[in-house]
Amino acid sequence: MPFKRLFGRGDDAPPPPPPDEFTDEDDASLAPEAGLDADGLDREWRDRAVAVIPGGTSTGSKRAAALYGPGNDAGPTHFASAQGCRVVTVSGRQLLDCTMALGSVAVGYSDDAINRAVLTAVASGNVCGLATLAEVEVAERLCDMIPCAEQVRFLKSGGEGVAAAVRIARVATGRPTVIGCGYFGWQDWWNEGAGIPDGAHADFVPIPFDDVPALERAVAAAGATLAAVLLEPVIHRLPSPEWCVVARNLCDAVGAVLVFDELKTGFRLAPGGYQEFAQVEPDLAIFGKAMANGFPIAAVVGRAAIMEAAAETWISTTLAGEGVGLAATAAVLDIYAEVDVCGTLARVGRQMRESVAAAVTASGLPGVQVTGIDPMWTIEFDDEGRQQRFLERAVAAGVLFKRGAYNYASLAHDDDETLLEIERVASTALVEVVEDDAT
Numbered sequence: 001m002p003f004k005r006l007f008g009r010g011d012d013a014p015p016p017p018p019p020d021e022f023t024d025e026d027d028a029s030l031a032p033e034a035g036l037d038a039d040g041l042d043r044e045w046r047d048r049a050v051a052v053i054p055g056g057t058s059t060g061s062k063r064a065a066a067l068y069g070p071g072n073d074a075g076p077t078h079f080a081s082a083q084g085c086r087v088v089t090v091s092g093r094q095l096l097d098c099t100m101a102l103g104s105v106a107v108g109y110s111d112d113a114i115n116r117a118v119l120t121a122v123a124s125g126n127v128c129g130l131a132t133l134a135e136v137e138v139a140e141r142l143c144d145m146i147p148c149a150e151q152v153r154f155l156k157s158g159g160e161g162v163a164a165a166v167r168i169a170r171v172a173t174g175r176p177t178v179i180g181c182g183y184f185g186w187q188d189w190w191n192e193g194a195g196i197p198d199g200a201h202a203d204f205v206p207i208p209f210d211d212v213p214a215l216e217r218a219v220a221a222a223g224a225t226l227a228a229v230l231l232e233p234v235i236h237r238l239p240s241p242e243w244c245v246v247a248r249n250l251c252d253a254v255g256a257v258l259v260f261d262e263l264k265t266g267f268r269l270a271p272g273g274y275q276e277f278a279q280v281e282p283d284l285a286i287f288g289k290a291m292a293n294g295f296p297i298a299a300v301v302g303r304a305a306i307m308e309a310a311a312e313t314w315i316s317t318t319l320a321g322e323g324v325g326l327a328a329t330a331a332v333l334d335i336y337a338e339v340d341v342c343g344t345l346a347r348v349g350r351q352m353r354e355s356v357a358a359a360v361t362a363s364g365l366p367g368v369q370v371t372g373i374d375p376m377w378t379i380e381f382d383d384e385g386r387q388q389r390f391l392e393r394a395v396a397a398g399v400l401f402k403r404g405a406y407n408y409a410s411l412a413h414d415d416d417e418t419l420l421e422i423e424r425v426a427s428t429a430l431v432e433v434v435e436d437d438a439t
């Protein structure tokens with residue numbers, strides 16, 4: 001892989017086990033029925049999935065409608081293998097991936113060193129009735145790396161991590177109200193939707209992004225009931241510098257807990273997340289996604305005086321300290337210690353973002369904006385039909401862009417040919433949409 005050549009990682013390490021190359025022969029259940037072309041095979045798997053999994057997948061952003069638009073089943077939904085930033089779909093199509101597993105992979109898919117660490121954890125017995133040493137070691141390392149971290153609790157998903165942070169803040173302050181801005185997962189405590197009783201989020205007050213007066217009004221209205229201000233610090237753009245500083249000062253003034261949701265910003269803007277990048281320290285923060293390069297783990301970290309409240313309530317899940325997620329995290333931390341990952345993500349992401357923006361301008365297609373920040377950027381279309389045709393054409397030409405959410409840079413994109421391919425495919429797909437419009 002190109003970044004390995006650049007940074008020389010893993011030269012002394014034993015060779016990794018051979019990758020599980022996907023071939024139709026390996027698994028008869030993947031083999032196309034006679035006469036089934038690639039589209040037919042993709043469709044067959046999508047249909048099988050929808051028959052046994054409500055919505056076709058357990059991750060909302062991987063539904064066909066989320067990937068390609070409502071009613072559009074133009075592209076593949078299932079993959080057979082992934083390596084670096086390349087994905088092989090179930091029908092054998094090769095795609096250059098800009099979605100990087102919803103931001104959970106920043107190093108690259110199937111990284112040799114991370115795989116080796118995970119396989120070692122598996123071989124050592126992933127779990128037993130006692131806690132793993134890795135739980136202690138990784139907690140210590142996160143405390144060294146993340147500005148606000150003095151103690152750590154592990155969980156398995158980001159949403160669980162945020163729910164735990166909210167519970168810790170409520171126990172530590174003895175107060176109920178949480179003011180928040182961002183996406184925090186599917187749980188009831190903040191979400192509105194079918195099956196969630198109004199009372200479940202009665203003590204949650206949503207506020208708009210980067211709106212200082214709205215934040216001040218919400219804090220004043222909460223008064224002595226305020227437990228926490230919970231912010232996702234970057235939503236499509238960096239906030240004004242004062243937003244988080246004002247939140248910090250208001251929390252200090254009223255004795256509330258400031259929480260940053262660093263699921264996307266952690267190990268991406270800086271290893272220690274937005275708090276390290278912007279030098280504003282929250283009391284608690286939640287990390288995950290890139291922290292383990294796609295393996296399941298989340299961490300709630302924070303000041304010991306507040307984190308201690310975790311032991312006064314019941315926050316526990318059977319596999320919280322299992323070895324695989326922790327081993328992956330430890331291997332990721334090793335990589336971040338050796339390589340300027342975040343600097344590379346910013347440089348490579350900027351090249352991706354700017355080349356796609358240049359392709360948009362050159363195509364003359366109206367109503368398309370390339371926004372976001374360098375390591376995580378979006379292509380936004382005013383017109384859903386054009387968006388769908390663009391995504392369809394891009395996939396047909398070999399690149400998977402994310403519909404309505406971030407595209408993510410990874411170390412595996414750090415290669416001139418890869419970057420040129422993204423630009424070329426974006427350009428071709430945009431020009432085809434312009435030509436469609438003209439006919």
Ligand SMILES: Cc1ncc(COP(=O)(O)O)c(C=O)c1O
Binds near residue numbers: 102262288
């Ligand atoms: C900022 C943020 N918080 C929380 C979550 C929920 O994490 P998970 O999907 O792992 O539960 C996400 C997921 O995208 C996220 O981006």
